[in-house]
Amino acid sequence: MTMDTSHPPAEPASYQTITTVWAALLVLTGLLVAASGVSPFWAVAAMLTLTPLKAGLVLYYFMHLKYEGPLIKGMVAIALTTLVIFIGMMFLDLAFR
Amino acid sequence: MSVPHRDDFGARIGMWLFLFTEMMLFGGLFLLYSAYRSMHPLEFHAASEELNVVLGVFNTLVLLTSSWTLALSLTAVEKGETRLAKGLLAATILLGVVFLVDKGFEWSAEFRHGIYPNGPELLKRAPGEVLFFGLYFTMTGLHGLHVLAGMTLLSVALLKLAQGEVKLGNSVFLENIGLYWHLVDVIWIFLLPLFYLAA
Structure with missing residues (x-):
């Protein structure tokens, strides 16, 4: 079982x-x-x-993120934050080139 | 008698992990788009003017509506209204077909004008416009493949629903395919302003 x-x-x-x-x-x-x-x-x-x-x-x-618990919500937040960091780094690179 | 192993929460975590790789895949392409656009703003603006905004917006409405019917379908399954769920799921697949047919009209019109990767008309253009259309075909093409994959998976879900494998209290398969389909919708939400409304 x-x-x-x-x-x-x-x-x-x-x-x-x-x-x-x-x-x-x-x-x-x-x-x-x-x-x-x-x-x-x-x-x-x-x-x-x-x-x-x-x-x-x-x-x-x-x-259904509204109905999910903290684990999946947290995982999504980490993935999106990573993506935002990449985007930020790319624009910094472009701005100070 | 042994109970077959079942872990809906684990299945959802697995699906989300896969979706993160999809986000990074398209995220990388969005980064490429942003970098090239900041280097060639005028060419991107000019090239975007040639895209058919009406077809782009129409496809957005089609995909948003398909997300609506799919979300309704999952709720119908969870309420035990199987007949309604099947109809809504079939409507979702049909809307996917409408999306791809619309995309087909759009691409074929561009091909006729010599606008395709390495196409004669495109190669006469400024480098920024060549980059814009290269990204446009790559990103909307990759997205289109995802729509095709999603429709295949939705068809499997419809079959499972008809056979009673997806039902009230056991709907994680449909739920996970739904997550995939909605992410494909989210990606299109970003593609619309970047390509069609950039002019």
Whole structure:
């Protein structure tokens, strides 16, 4: 006999939550496209804010990070931090070349 | 009688570890894009103007909607509504097909204009534009392969759902394929502004 270590989410995400997140993603996409046509400043500002926000919504709700424990949350945080460090180092390298 | 070994939490950790390698794979390409864009800002701007924004945005909506139907499908499984789950999963696969067909139209239009790696028209362009299109074909092509792989895995999940292997209380297979599909969606979320809206 083996131990059953299954840890299904306590409560599945509700249809309503999922649909609200989807609607928010569509609205944010619309805002991103609209901002990209206004001016280069707004295009870059929207890209740097709305894109990570959209990715965050998918990660948190659709990829169930909201319902995960500290281990998986921590692992994702470490992976993303590593990626951000790489990006930072690359821009430092470009800036002081 | 022995109970078959089962570890849903371990399965999810394994999937996340795999997804981290995917993040680093695409992350490296995003770094390359950022570095070349900062070296050739005007050429990247000019090349981006040639991409079809309507097709790019349409594909974004298709992929976001496919993530929605897939997330709904998992909830349906966890509520024991198998019939609904199957329909939603089939819709997700269909949206993947729509995405790839749209991508096919887009690429074939570019090929007709001589815009493809080492293409005659592309080689006449400034080095920055050649780099932009090289990255565009590499990154959207690699992403397209991921969509294809995701659709294959979703089809396996649909089969398992139909056979009763994926069911209420045992949905980790679908959950993990879902994680993969949603990550592919996240990558596209970044590809849209970098390529299609860069003009």
